Amino acid sequence: MKINYDRLNLPGKIYYWIEETWTGLDPRSTYTQQASSISKSLDNMGYIEKGWKDGIVVMAFFIPDRNGVVQLVCVDTPEELNSYVKKNEAHVRMAPANRKVSQMISWEAGKDSFLTMIARTKVRASYEQQGLRQPSEEDLEVEAQKVLEEELS
Amino acid sequence: MKLNMDGLQNQENMLFLVQETWQGLDPTATYDEQHGALTRARDSIEYIENAIDRGNVVLAHKESSMPSTFQMVSANSLEMLNNYIKGNEAHVRLPETSRNVLPLSDWDEGVQIMKLMYCKMLVRSERELAKEKQPLQKDLLELAKEKFQKIFSEDQLAEKFG
Numbered sequence: 082m083k084i085n086y087d088r089l090n091l092p093g094k095i096y097y098w099i100e101e102t103w104t105g106l107d108p109r110s111t112y113t114q115q116a117s118s119i120s121k122s123l124d125n126m127g128y129i130e131k132g133w134k135d136g137i138v139v140m141a142f143f144i145p146d147r148n149g150v151v152q153l154v155c156v157d158t159p160e161e162l163n164s165y166v167k168k169n170e171a172h173v174r175m176a177p178a179n180r181k182v183s184q185m186i187s188w189e190a191g192k193d194s195f196l197t198m199i200a201r202t203k204v205r206a207s208y209e210q211q212g213l214r215q216p217s218e219e220d221l222e223v224e225a226q227k228v229l230e231e232e233l234s
Numbered sequence: 235m236k237l238n239m240d241g242l243q244n245q246e247n248m249l250f251l252v253q254e255t256w257q258g259l260d261p262t263a264t265y266d267e268q269h270g271a272l273t274r275a276r277d278s279i280e281y282i283e284n285a286i287d288r289g290n291v292v293l294a295h296k297e298s299s300m301p302s303t304f305q306m307v308s309a310n311s312l313e314m315l316n317n318y319i320k321g322n323e324a325h326v327r328l329p330e331t332s333r334n335v336l337p338l339s340d341w342d343e344g345v346q347i348m349k350l351m352y353c354k355m356l357v358r359s360e361r362e363l364a365k366e367k368q369p370l371q372k373d374l375l376e377l378a379k380e381k382f383q384k385i386f387s388e389d390q391l392a393e394k395f396g
Contacts, residue, residue: 083340086242098304100336115359116356116359119348119351119352122348123348123352130345143339144337144338145337145338151338183302186296187295188295191298198272199269199272206265209266
């Protein structure tokens with residue numbers, strides 16, 4: 082199992098989820114071409130394993146029902162992510178649609194933003210139902226904060 | 235990050251990545267409808283948090299650039315995964331395309347399978363280049379295993395002694 086438990090939750094680090102899938106070969110390709118293609122994929126596995134040893138990759142899995150891997154990458158800056166992705170000669174053969182990168186944020190921080198959004202729409206809904214003009218951003222912020230505090234208390 | 239370390243370390247269970255993205259609301263929706271939709275999405279957040287406490291969800295993140303969550307679900311059977319997903323009344327409102335479930339398999343095992351596949355292709359390629367008939371499946375596996383031993387044990391030796 083490739084999970085680096087110690088680096089899963091480091092403060093100050095940015096986490097990215099990378100999902101990569103390979104395009105299938107042309108059905109007319111020879112076994113020689115197929116072997117060569119798989120050999121290059123193995124080089125890519127080696128790159129990910131090196132990333133694991135360096136501590137950039139903190140989690141890696143294969144996706145059993147397709148030609149793909151997922152990795153959780155832990156970096157200090159987006160530039161470090163860029164270096165990790167672009168230094169790999171195997172990666173540059175990949176079509177853009179075959180790589181999905183999602184930036185992971187803390188569950189708690191995400192939930193806080195979400196609760197603020199709910200409070201803001203509650204305020205806006207009350208103005209709307211009374212047929213009043215919507216509040217200014219400043220007033221909305223103050224009222225939403227009050228709603229949030231009431232709900233949390 | 236929401237993390238259940240005990241659940242994550244339980245190697246008996248299968249892991250699934252569940253990514254859920256909410257569809258945007260109809261632009262003509264009122265603020266009241268928007269508030270109702272967000273409140274129901276909040277129920278889903280609580281459902282996930284309870285599952286983290288129970289150990290069904292071992293890792294959870296929010297995605298910063300879109301309204302979506304990432305959960306790593308640990309289950310000892312597909313039925314358990316099904317119960318987890320279907321037990322949430324908020325989840326059933328999601329259209330099929332808004333939920334992506336990926337089974338996750340062990341890295342080291344996956345690498346071994348890739349290596350064996352490579353060896354099979356080498357065997358087939360040799361036959362192909364020599365214009366010989368391709369071997370039967372059972373013979374192919376044996377020949378591939380021989381190649382595997384040769385190529386990758388040499389690799390391991392090189393790694394060890396430089």
